[in-house]
Amino acid sequence: xxxxxxxxxxxxxxxxxxxxxxxxxxxxxxxxxxxxxxxxxxxxxxxxxxxxxxxxxxxxxxxxxxxxxxxxxxxxxxxxxxxxxxxxxxxxxxxxxxxxxxxxxxxxxxxxxxxxxxxxxxxxxxxxxxxxxxxxxxxxxxxxxxxxxxxxxxxxxxxxxxxxxxxxxxxxxxxxxxxxxxxxxxxxxxxxxxxxxxxxxxxxxxxxxxxxxxxxxxxxxxxxxxxxxxxxxxxxxxxxxxxxxxxxxxxxxxxxxxxxxxxxxxxxxxxxxxxxxxxxxxxxxxxxxxxxxxxxxxxxxxxxxxxxxxxxxxxxxxxxxxxxxxxxxxxxxxxxxxxxxxxxxxxxxxxxxxxxxxxxxxxxxxxxxxxxxxxxxxxxxxxxxxxxxxxx
Amino acid sequence: xxxxxxxxxxxxxxxxxxxxxxxxxxxxxxxxxxxxxxxxxxxxxxxxxxxxxxxxxxxxxxxxxxxxxxxxxxxxxxxxxxxxxxxxxxxxxxxxxxxxxxxxxxxxxxxxxxxxxxxxxxxxxxxxxxxxxxxxxxxxxxxxxxxxxxxxxxxxxxxxxxxxxxxxxxxxxxxxxxxxxxxxxxxxxxxxxxxxxxxxxxxxxxxxxxxxxxxxxxxxxxxxxxxxxxxxxxxxxxxxxxxxxxxxxxxxxxxxxxxxxxxxxxxxxxxxxxxxxxxxxxxxxxxxxxxxxxxxxxxxxxxxxxxxxxxxxxxxxxxxxxxxxxxxxxxxxxxxxxxxxxxxxxxxxxxxxxxxxxxxxxxxxxxxxxxxxxxxxxxxxxxxxxxxxxxx
Numbered sequence: 001x002x003x004x005x006x007x008x009x010x011x012x013x014x015x016x017x018x019x020x021x022x023x024x025x026x027x028x029x030x031x032x033x034x035x036x037x038x039x040x041x042x043x044x045x046x047x048x049x050x051x052x053x054x055x056x057x058x059x060x061x062x063x064x065x066x067x068x069x070x071x072x073x074x075x076x077x078x079x080x081x082x083x084x085x086x087x088x089x090x091x092x093x094x095x096x097x098x099x100x101x102x103x104x105x106x107x108x109x110x111x112x113x114x115x116x117x118x119x120x121x122x123x124x125x126x127x128x129x130x131x132x133x134x135x136x137x138x139x140x141x142x143x144x145x146x147x148x149x150x151x152x153x154x155x156x157x158x159x160x161x162x163x164x165x166x167x168x169x170x171x172x173x174x175x176x177x178x179x180x181x182x183x184x185x186x187x188x189x190x191x192x193x194x195x196x197x198x199x200x201x202x203x204x205x206x207x208x209x210x211x212x213x214x215x216x217x218x219x220x221x222x223x224x225x226x227x228x229x230x231x232x233x234x235x236x237x238x239x240x241x242x243x244x245x246x247x248x249x250x251x252x253x254x255x256x257x258x259x260x261x262x263x264x265x266x267x268x269x270x271x272x273x274x275x276x277x278x279x280x281x282x283x284x285x286x287x288x289x290x291x292x293x294x295x296x297x298x299x300x301x302x303x304x305x306x307x308x309x310x311x312x313x314x315x316x317x318x319x320x321x322x323x324x325x326x327x328x329x330x331x332x333x334x335x336x337x338x339x340x341x342x343x344x345x346x347x348x349x350x351x352x353x354x355x356x357x358x359x360x361x362x363x364x365x366x367x368x369x370x371x372x373x374x375x376x377x378x379x380x381x382x383x384x385x386x387x388x389x390x391x392x
Numbered sequence: 393x394x395x396x397x398x399x400x401x402x403x404x405x406x407x408x409x410x411x412x413x414x415x416x417x418x419x420x421x422x423x424x425x426x427x428x429x430x431x432x433x434x435x436x437x438x439x440x441x442x443x444x445x446x447x448x449x450x451x452x453x454x455x456x457x458x459x460x461x462x463x464x465x466x467x468x469x470x471x472x473x474x475x476x477x478x479x480x481x482x483x484x485x486x487x488x489x490x491x492x493x494x495x496x497x498x499x500x501x502x503x504x505x506x507x508x509x510x511x512x513x514x515x516x517x518x519x520x521x522x523x524x525x526x527x528x529x530x531x532x533x534x535x536x537x538x539x540x541x542x543x544x545x546x547x548x549x550x551x552x553x554x555x556x557x558x559x560x561x562x563x564x565x566x567x568x569x570x571x572x573x574x575x576x577x578x579x580x581x582x583x584x585x586x587x588x589x590x591x592x593x594x595x596x597x598x599x600x601x602x603x604x605x606x607x608x609x610x611x612x613x614x615x616x617x618x619x620x621x622x623x624x625x626x627x628x629x630x631x632x633x634x635x636x637x638x639x640x641x642x643x644x645x646x647x648x649x650x651x652x653x654x655x656x657x658x659x660x661x662x663x664x665x666x667x668x669x670x671x672x673x674x675x676x677x678x679x680x681x682x683x684x685x686x687x688x689x690x691x692x693x694x695x696x697x698x699x700x701x702x703x704x705x706x707x708x709x710x711x712x713x714x715x716x717x718x719x720x721x722x723x724x725x726x727x728x729x730x731x732x733x734x735x736x737x738x739x740x741x742x743x744x745x746x747x748x749x750x751x752x753x754x755x756x757x758x759x760x761x762x763x764x765x766x767x768x769x770x771x772x773x774x775x776x777x778x779x780x781x782x783x784x
Binding site: 001002003004005006007010011012020032034035037038040042045046049050053054057058059060061062063064065095096097099100103107108109110111112114125128129131132133161164196197198226234238239240241242252255257258259261262263264265266267268269270271 | 393394395396397398399402403404412424426427429430432434437438441442445446449450451452453454455456457487488489491492495499500501502503504506517520521523524525553556588589590618626630631632633634644647649650651653654655656657658659660661662663
């Protein structure tokens with residue numbers, strides 16, 4: 001049997017395969033991007049489900065519109081407003097998590113051999129989604145403020161019309177934990193306008209800021225409809241409902257709606273109505289404050305533990321929000337090999353190589369601090385520190 | 393801004409656009425493929441949701457494995473067994489309805505310009521899903537027993553290696569309502585083996601047989617892993633949970649799992665656990681008997697009404713299961729134009745043209761009998777009959 005060429009490019013995600021190993025309860029896992037399950041608002045969700053079934057049961061179990069359930073789209077538009085992005089509900093398409101928005105963006109923009117520009121490193125789930133559309137990747141180096149703009153412009157000029165999209169995660173980036181400065185955001189938008197390119201702004205963590213002032217979303221500065229914004233309830237409410245969204249101007253949004261129609265018709269009606277009913281009564285903003293309180297403490301504990309247990313020569317980012325820190329080891333240490341040893345010592349992380357579509361980078365790792373409690377964070381970092389020390 | 397070439401092929405589904413019009417309560421709609429909402433087991437679903445939240449809440453709201461929730465996969469394997477297909481839970485991937493399986497099949501098999509063989513007419517949702525992968529369509533004519541095998545073989549020989557898959561809906565086909573004979577099923581499988589082609593067997597309605605003996609699924613006769621089976625809970629339980637599945641041998645299933653990972657990571661954890669918990673206590677087989685009883689009556693009422701109100705020269709299929717009948721009018725009557733007039737008279741159907749990817753066919757219509765009550769069926773068919781009469 002013969003498969004399409006694209007199937008040669010699609011490989012099993014190492015994170016997903018690793019996560020299977022790390023699901024054993026005895027493992028201290030910094031590998032996933034899991035929100036802390038003890039913070040899920042179980043009672044409120046249950047109550048909203050019961051209300052949905054008792055007052056709108058038949059509607060909730062029936063097919064619904066591809067765009068999404070209007071009261072949920074209105075809540076999402078309100079949430080976008082709270083993020084500084086003025087929009088309307090009809091600019092929202094409800095998706096199965098923001099991962100589906102990544103898939104659709106690939107579908108809309110890439111012919112085989114086209115180029116997408118990504119941060120180096122970038123989110124491996126996006127890299128995997130885009131590969132299905134047989135695009136190639138152009139990595140642009142980043143510093144603490146975001147992509148290096150000279151390099152970005154040189155890259156666009158070099159590859160010209162074959163560049164079809166710029167993909168960025170400007171807030172608490174996955175995997176680096178870094179946040180773009182205002183200036184870089186403005187520069188990115190200016191370059192995108194100059195070269196007439198769309199920007200895909202992926203923002204799952206933007207509301208999880210522990211300290212400092214929020215940066216304006218790139219989409220909030222977009223005056224000609226070239227920015228597509230991806231949001232999700234996975235990190236602020238729960239991932240198990242699989243609800244995210246695409247927000248864009250009408251011409252672009254209509255393309256995403258067509259993709260949704262062909263891909264799976266619509267997001268779950270009952271989950272959409274449940275979340276809309278939930279948000280009628282439950283303050284997601286208060287809930288986000290609780291999440292931030294816990295994650296901030298975990299970040300602090302992790303930073304202290306890294307300071308204490310990681311040997312000199314190891315650097316790591318200090319995120320001001322989100323779920324991840326990015327650790328750089330001396331270049332001679334291969335984190336894939338280290339990862340295998342770590343599993344033996346019942347601690348897990350994601351080796352950095354997966355976050356670079358082209359370049360060789362084998363000495364970094366992504367560490368998650370949202371899903372383990374403070375005691376496990378200390379113990380896990382202690383074990384990792386000892387393993388790193390042994391490699392120095 | 394430049395879009396990928398495939399976007400030129402993806403158009404808004406006429407059914408979905410039409411459905412928006414037909415959602416007005418005063419319209420008697422035979423247009424959708426909606427199951428009867430009054431048959432949804434609301435209390436049982438609510439009870440299963442509450443159980444899920446109270447006993448497995450944190451797990452239900454967390455990320456889960458891409459393949460699906462194992463207890464649900466086991467229930468699905470049992471359901472496949474009841475359809476005469478021996479399989480194991482690890483041959484099942486849980487998807488967002490079977491529509492997502494169609495999307496993934498396109499992704500796995502088609503390069504630009506490849507050919508897929510479909511029944512003429514075929515399901516427009518599949519046609520739309522496949523178009524995203526820039527394939528071309530080869531229609532093979534059908535009679536009351538399924539595809540015409542001579543024409544199928546001639547088509548395969550003519551297009552050779554560019555043919556990548558055969559897509560069929562052998563039970564109560566959408567849109568025709570027809571069911572393939574055993575002999576045609578065997579012949580199709582033999583041809584697929586001879587020319588080494590995969591078969592995509594889409595079976596949303598197979599369990600909804602009103603009369604006669606069930607035909608064996610093509611997958612049940614597959615001895616070398618070339619048949620991919622698509623199933624769904626949308627027609628036997630509820631579409632609003634968006635749960636369907638792909639069942640295939642391991643090599644093929646792994647390709648679908650990779651697609652799922654990139655496309656949206658996984659189906660909703662909470663919906664999967666809820667359905668697994670529901671099926672622990674609730675007999676879906678008893679429930680299907682209730683659905684069949686109602687749909688059989690509605691089919692009978694519709695057949696009687698068509699007999700009474702449709703003028704001579706109009707033919708229609710008499711389905712032994714499923715949701716649809718296919719009506720053929722004299723060739724000079726254009727059903728798109730008739731459809732517009734029908735909406736004015738507050739009755740709706742889907743014009744047949746959408747079900748033919750290549751050929752011109754403007755004098756047919758798909759009529760659904762599952763979602764309107766008997767009184768509305770009589771009234772709607774009476775109105776349609778008068779409109780047709782006026783065109784004769």
